[in-house]
Amino acid sequence: MGFLTIFMADGLSERDYRRALTAGPAFISTRRREHREMILSAGFKRVDEVDLTDEFLITNRGWHDGRERYRDEFVATEGIASFEERQQDSRSQIAGIESGILRRALFICS
Secondary structure, eight states: OEEEEEEEOTTOOHHHHHHHHHHSOTTOOOTTOOHHHHHHHTTOSOEEEEEOHHHHHHHHHHHHHHHHHTHHHHHHHHOHHHHHHHHHHHHHHHHHHHTTSEEEEEEEEO
């Protein structure tokens, strides 16, 4: 099995854990269980991880900047409140990635 996921870095302090909950997508909480541990507990014997965090940051910056570039069109379509909320969420996620509390990886399990 293979899957891509966004997750919290391992070993976060309580403060950084709360920041990651806020900065990441709604599904980010693993209740402090490491991904490798969860996968192995599901019966897989081998877990390979390909870190894609750098690419994740590039993609997030691109989405943010692209939405900003076409701000008027987005605002006309979704309204200013929605546009600003999505841009703020994007900035929070970028800050989480840059500070090392959010990661993205491809897990390959067998």
